[in-house]
Amino acid sequence: MAMAFARSPSSAAQDQPARRSARLEHPLRLFRGSVIEQPVVAYETWGQLNAARDNAVLLFTGLSPSAHAASSSADPKPGWWESMIGEGRPIDTSRYFVVCVNSLGSPFGSSSPASMEPRTGRPYGISFPEIAVEDIAVAGREVLRTLGIERIAAVIGPSLGGMTVLAYCALFPGEVDSLVTISGAARANPFAIALRSLQRELVRSDPAWRGGNYEPGRGPRLGLRLARKLGTITYRSADEWDQRFGRRRVPETAGISGDFRPQFEVEAYLEHQAQRFADQFDANAYLYLSRAMDQFDLADHGGGSLAAAFAKFGVRRALVLGVESDMLFPVEQQREIADQLRAAGRAAVEFHAFPSLQGHDAFLVDLARFEPALGNFLRA
Amino acid sequence: MAMAFARSPSSAAQDQPARRSARLEHPLRLFRGSVIEQPVVAYETWGQLNAARDNAVLLFTGLSPSAHAASSSADPKPGWWESMIGEGRPIDTSRYFVVCVNSLGSPFGSSSPASMEPRTGRPYGISFPEIAVEDIAVAGREVLRTLGIERIAAVIGPSLGGMTVLAYCALFPGEVDSLVTISGAARANPFAIALRSLQRELVRSDPAWRGGNYEPGRGPRLGLRLARKLGTITYRSADEWDQRFGRRRVPETAGISGDFRPQFEVEAYLEHQAQRFADQFDANAYLYLSRAMDQFDLADHGGGSLAAAFAKFGVRRALVLGVESDMLFPVEQQREIADQLRAAGRAAVEFHAFPSLQGHDAFLVDLARFEPALGNFLRA
Numbered sequence: 001m002a003m004a005f006a007r008s009p010s011s012a013a014q015d016q017p018a019r020r021s022a023r024l025e026h027p028l029r030l031f032r033g034s035v036i037e038q039p040v041v042a043y044e045t046w047g048q049l050n051a052a053r054d055n056a057v058l059l060f061t062g063l064s065p066s067a068h069a070a071s072s073s074a075d076p077k078p079g080w081w082e083s084m085i086g087e088g089r090p091i092d093t094s095r096y097f098v099v100c101v102n103s104l105g106s107p108f109g110s111s112s113p114a115s116m117e118p119r120t121g122r123p124y125g126i127s128f129p130e131i132a133v134e135d136i137a138v139a140g141r142e143v144l145r146t147l148g149i150e151r152i153a154a155v156i157g158p159s160l161g162g163m164t165v166l167a168y169c170a171l172f173p174g175e176v177d178s179l180v181t182i183s184g185a186a187r188a189n190p191f192a193i194a195l196r197s198l199q200r201e202l203v204r205s206d207p208a209w210r211g212g213n214y215e216p217g218r219g220p221r222l223g224l225r226l227a228r229k230l231g232t233i234t235y236r237s238a239d240e241w242d243q244r245f246g247r248r249r250v251p252e253t254a255g256i257s258g259d260f261r262p263q264f265e266v267e268a269y270l271e272h273q274a275q276r277f278a279d280q281f282d283a284n285a286y287l288y289l290s291r292a293m294d295q296f297d298l299a300d301h302g303g304g305s306l307a308a309a310f311a312k313f314g315v316r317r318a319l320v321l322g323v324e325s326d327m328l329f330p331v332e333q334q335r336e337i338a339d340q341l342r343a344a345g346r347a348a349v350e351f352h353a354f355p356s357l358q359g360h361d362a363f364l365v366d367l368a369r370f371e372p373a374l375g376n377f378l379r380a
Numbered sequence: 381m382a383m384a385f386a387r388s389p390s391s392a393a394q395d396q397p398a399r400r401s402a403r404l405e406h407p408l409r410l411f412r413g414s415v416i417e418q419p420v421v422a423y424e425t426w427g428q429l430n431a432a433r434d435n436a437v438l439l440f441t442g443l444s445p446s447a448h449a450a451s452s453s454a455d456p457k458p459g460w461w462e463s464m465i466g467e468g469r470p471i472d473t474s475r476y477f478v479v480c481v482n483s484l485g486s487p488f489g490s491s492s493p494a495s496m497e498p499r500t501g502r503p504y505g506i507s508f509p510e511i512a513v514e515d516i517a518v519a520g521r522e523v524l525r526t527l528g529i530e531r532i533a534a535v536i537g538p539s540l541g542g543m544t545v546l547a548y549c550a551l552f553p554g555e556v557d558s559l560v561t562i563s564g565a566a567r568a569n570p571f572a573i574a575l576r577s578l579q580r581e582l583v584r585s586d587p588a589w590r591g592g593n594y595e596p597g598r599g600p601r602l603g604l605r606l607a608r609k610l611g612t613i614t615y616r617s618a619d620e621w622d623q624r625f626g627r628r629r630v631p632e633t634a635g636i637s638g639d640f641r642p643q644f645e646v647e648a649y650l651e652h653q654a655q656r657f658a659d660q661f662d663a664n665a666y667l668y669l670s671r672a673m674d675q676f677d678l679a680d681h682g683g684g685s686l687a688a689a690f691a692k693f694g695v696r697r698a699l700v701l702g703v704e705s706d707m708l709f710p711v712e713q714q715r716e717i718a719d720q721l722r723a724a725g726r727a728a729v730e731f732h733a734f735p736s737l738q739g740h741d742a743f744l745v746d747l748a749r750f751e752p753a754l755g756n757f758l759r760a
Contacts, residue, residue, distance in 0.1 A: 187627060188627075189618055189621070189622055189627075190618075190621040190622060190624075190625040190626060190627065190644065190645075190646040191613070191617075191618035191621050191622075191646075192618075193627070193644050193646055193647070194609075194613050194621070194646045194647065194650055195613060197642065197644070197646075197647045197650070198606070198609050198610060198613065198650070200640055201606065201609070202582070202606060204640060205602060205606065207587070222585060226578070226581065226582060226585065229574075229578050229581070230578060230610065233571070233574050233575060233578065237571075238569055238570075238571035238572075238707070238710060241569070241570040241571050241574070242569055242570060242571075244570075245570040246570060247567060247568075247569075247570065247573070247677065260580055260584060260667060260671065262577065263674075264570065264573050264577070264674070265570075266570040266571075266573055266574045266577075267573070267574065267577045270574055270577070270578070287640060291640065294643075294644070297627065327618070327707070330618060
């Protein structure tokens with residue numbers, strides 16, 4: 001598939017000066033059968049591609065972030081993994097050419113329910129085709145093709161990004177030297193499915209969702225806020241909150257009325273996180289990515305067998321990181337990935353189960369553990 | 381406080397033939413300062429009060445159930461703890477006179493937001509005064525007074541009922557021989573507060589809540605359904621659902637349309653549980669009881685010190701039961717109760733942390749562990 005690439009022409013381009021957009025020349029055939037006619041994939045890069053074109057590191061994200069993983073001269077705003085990427089940092093840009101892609105289906109520049117449908121000139125909305133984790137992987141690979149990269153040094157991803165890493169290695173087994181999954185999963189467990197199903201129902205239950213046909217900027221903000229509160233509750237751990245908030249109360253706030261007003265600091269924290277997310281994210285995009293996480297099953301690439309799917313992987317080395325307090329992508333699922341990779345017998349597998357307090361979000365917070373693990377692996 | 385008691389005259393009385401109602405003759409002064417003018421407390425009993433009036437067991441419930449803990453000749457429907465109460469059962473009615481009270485604030489016969497305000501002849505709704513866990517304890521004691529009971533053999537409660545047991549023993553230290561708390565807490569942790577706060581927001585966000593002023597039978601059913609789904613997710617454990625549901629899908633259902641229809645068995649299970657609850661429970665009563673659980677802090681009875689509060693207890697024996705997979709009332713909180721009781725030095729304390737898979741709900745399900753523990757304790 002041949003493609004051109006260009007600076008994004010979207011209205012948000014000025015706010016995202018480092019964002020580039022890969023515009024695929026041909027329609028993108030999706031894993032569950034539909035097609036995106038004029039697909040676009042947003043990404044950012046750091047460092048330089050070497051002459052051999054073999055020093056690329058491809059980074060997939062969790063559900064929420066954009067491709068702005070770190071600052072650069074073009075965009076000095078700190079990224080979502082700022083301390084992890086740069087010269088002398090764990091993902092060392094003096095050695096690696098780093099490409100972070102905005103997931104297909106995410107509203108930060110890639111084709112998504114929030115982007116314009118070429119035929120109508122209006123946002124796709126709910127008419128956007130169903131996205132699978134595999135499609136996010138394919139879209140990332142297409143970005144690399146536009147950059148003239150055929151084989152990558154490493155593919156890295158946390159959370160949804162960890163699922164995407166596994167999909168990538170199953171789909172393109174000969175093209176990856178090393179893989180890094182962080183708090184990912186070969187497939188979601190029913191507890192995580194239940195939580196995400198309820199989050200989607202919170203969005204869909206907001207009358208402003210209008211069956212998915214809301215006007216841009218007039219979406220189900222309430223539903224998205226409530227869904228994010230539930231997300232935030234599951235991204236951390238009870239022990240962390242005991243230490244951070246305890247049962248401390250916020251000062252009485254004149255602006256909040258009624259007998260059921262928030263009283264505890266933890267409630268104010270949830271509200272802040274939820275508002276921030278609802279300010280940024282598109283509700284339909286949230287539904288699409290959330291559903292993709294539930295539907296993903298790596299065993300689909302092994303005729304129903306996880307072992308057969310992992311046996312396809314061609315990676316030479318693997319780093320699997322998980323967190324003991326993660327309730328959403330529990331550490332047993334990280335151990336399963338490591339065990340399956342070892343059983344497949346091709347890769348040298350390094351596995352760490354960190355005792356971080358911060359649950360699923362630890363990779364963003366407990367950098368004292370994650371930075372050396374990732375840095376040592378990539379330096380080796 | 382003198383009282384009369386009578387069969388409940390409510391329209392639901394025919395459905396609850398074993399339910400009795402204690403009608404307090406005087407207004408009930410509440411822990412947080414308000415008053416209920418003509419308080420009623422619903423309850424059921426099993427077994428016979430002995431001549432010495434010293435064989436009573438007082439049972440408090442979790443948030444959801446009524447006083448119908450077990451069947452009887454008057455009402456053969458199975459109760460919520462059917463196998464636990466009866467002749468030869470762990471709470472043996474050939475020895476004990478068992479009284480289960482419907483919590484003050486609950487809609488199953490006790491004064492609550494759903495009951496009639498005597499002055500207006502209409503449901504209290506949101507004008508019902510704030511209920512504390514302590515008020516539930518006081519209301520239970522008033523029932524015993526109407527029955528001529530001044531000292532009890534044991535006070536028992538799971539979940540909210542476990543909190544109520546602790547409040548009871550702090551308020552009436554000389555009146556209890558033995559206490560049993562099951563998956564309770566001396567005070568909620570911020571994780572449980574966050575979950576309940578969000579559940580309340582789901583109810584309050586339903587336009588049908590109307591600021592609490594909905595007509596009887598026309599309340600926020602959607603909000604209550606969503607809140608109960610979240611509750612159900614937290615009442616069990618991820619490991620149990622792995623075993624029960626895995627990633628099995630429900631057969632395609634013609635009646636359910638749309639691209640985000642439930643697909644996994646766990647989603648159908650949540651829906652079933654949520655519907656059942658929304659059919660039975662009053663939304664405002666739910667808000668009141670949920671808030672009471674967040675606000676409860678046993679340290680309020682010790683000038684801010686938990687140790688000082690536990691030092692007030694006059695019980696001779698204590699049984700503390702918890703479950704390792706309980707995410708809502710974690711096992712550390714059960715250990716804290718046991719440790720505090722031991723540190724207070726008066727009671728013989730027995731503590732079990734069960735490895736049940738069923739999380740907070742284990743006391744309703746893992747009866748192979750809970751029945752012998754309770755039976756042995758009460759026989760001793």
